[in-house]
Amino acid sequence: MDTAAYASILEAATAAVKESGSIIQDSWYKPRKVTLKGRIDLVTETDVAVEEDLKRRLHSILPEATFLAEESAGNAQLSDLAWIIDPVDGTTNFAHQIPFVASSVGLWHKGRMVAGIVNAPILNECFTAARGHGSAVNGRPMQVTATDNLEHALVSTGFPYSICENVEEILHWLSKTLVTTRGVRRCGAAALDFAFVAAGRYDAFYEIGLRPWDTSAGWLLVEEAGGRVTQLDTNLPFELYSRGVLATNGSLHDTMFTLLKKD
Structure with missing residues (x-):
């Protein structure tokens, strides 16, 4: 093919x-x-x-x-x-x-x-x-946005079913994002989070605990719209069974990864 x-x-x-x-x-x-x-x-x-x-x-x-x-x-x-x-x-x-x-x-x-x-x-x-x-x-x-400043960025996230086990980590990321960006949204459907990044509605999206059916289509949507998708923990190329995902417009990607990186 x-x-x-x-x-x-x-x-x-x-x-x-x-x-x-x-x-x-x-x-x-x-x-x-x-x-x-x-x-x-x-x-x-x-x-x-x-x-x-x-x-x-x-x-x-x-x-x-x-x-x-x-x-x-x-x-x-x-x-x-x-x-x-x-x-x-x-x-x-x-x-x-x-x-x-x-x-x-x-x-x-x-x-x-x-x-x-x-x-x-x-x-x-x-x-x-x-x-x-x-x-x-x-x-x-x-097409993804051209936003290159976190203060101007609208970011989305989601909460995994393992929230009880990961709540401290999730709140840590959320507190960093809330005080650094224009705002944070959570719509409760990862496929739409990816789609909204691809459509230029969000500038970035991150989440852990997703499965291949949550990420497969959205991953391609973002990349074909000019964005970038990597593993949240490492910034290495994304894989379907990655622990977490970071999808952005590309311009903000490394800055967003550094913001969320574990201390």
């Missing part, structure tokens, strides 16, 4: 993800059936329904690809060609009818992300990227 193939696959996959988004829209005003995967980790019947629908639609596009999907991943490992799926990123938001909810779908090919889609059906926005073809929102090209 080459970059032309990635663009063609992205077009078909975007249509599939948007169609699956109608399940979230149709469920939005209906009662939720919520169960717990952990102390504060939720799953709804909509998560499962969207995942099953996405897998069916995406299989028809690339029958040879495997799946790494949140609700059915188990101990699955990445193959050379795989769809990485978070059917409802922001499940807690969905359960509370907060509209920061998205489906995240990334295509992994031979060691790198080559296509990414973050579809936010309640916000009516779909963010897309194919390697070598840039990033777009609802078909319009998007």
Whole structure:
């Protein structure tokens, strides 16, 4: 596969993800059936329904690809060609009818992300990227900001399900960021945090405890929009199983890393 193939696959996959988004829209005003995967980790019947629908639609596009999907991943490992799926990123938001909810779908090919889609059906926005073809929102090209001063930067973050174990570290980062930047936002859906960096709405995003389905599509969105994504702890190139992520517009990256670096 080459970059032309990635663009063609992205077009078909975007249509599939948007169609699956109608399940979230149709469920939005209906009662939720919520169960717990952990102390504060939720799953709804909509998560499962969207995942099953996405897998069916995406299989028809690339029958040879495997799946790494949140609700059915188990101990699955990445193959050379795989769809990485978070059917409802922001499940807690969905359960509370907060509209920061998205489906995240990334295509992994031979060691790198080559296509990414973050579809936010309640916000009516779909963010897309194919390697070598840039990033777009609802078909319009998007680009990261040129902000190079932390005092002018709007930063986003998220809190992991392991908050009890990591609360001191998280509050340390938060206190540094709050007093150094223009402000900090937390929307509760990492895929949208990445997308908003790519769209120039945020200047930087950091978080720990994310899984491949949280980061796969957004990682490519940011890089194709001109930004930079590294490991939060080391500033080394990002990997899908990294402990933490730092995604920025690029201009602020090293400064942001130094700010958050452990003392």
